[in-house]
Amino acid sequence: MKAKHQRLVLVVIALVALIGAGLLAAWALRSQASYFYVPEQMTSDPPEAGRAVRLGGMVEQGSVETLEDGVTIAFVVGDGKARVPVRFAGILPDLFVEGSGVVAEGRLGADGMFIADNLLAKHDENYIPRELQEMSEHQKREVVAETGGSV
16 A cells, blocks of 8 residues: 555544544533523423423512521522522522522422522622722722722
8 A cells, every 4th residue: 555545544544533522522422511591482382391400580679588498598580581490408608689680500390490509609899808898999999909800
């Protein structure tokens, strides 16, 4: 076999191996993907029960309720068009409050309740850490200057 043909065969084998590796990686990662839903999408076209997804929206005012076990909380996530009940057992993020944004990672139950495994609280662009809320503008600048940040 000529050297030209040997190189061609090696290139074809390398391409097949590369395509095979890419397909294998894509197949392995498909079950790890976590799709993002807003409440309107969750109610109109819900994912199959048990599939890992993310639900994002606003925690509705007056909906946060601590259940009788003292660890589990129930609340409602809404987007102005639809509402999804959520249940979470665990430690709440510091920024989790009614009326704020939240991303809940978990699964939709057969009863329509979203069972969250993890909560990510979102803050607005005007967020100020608790430590800086009581300080004057001058004190804030001094603290930020000491840490190397900017105001």
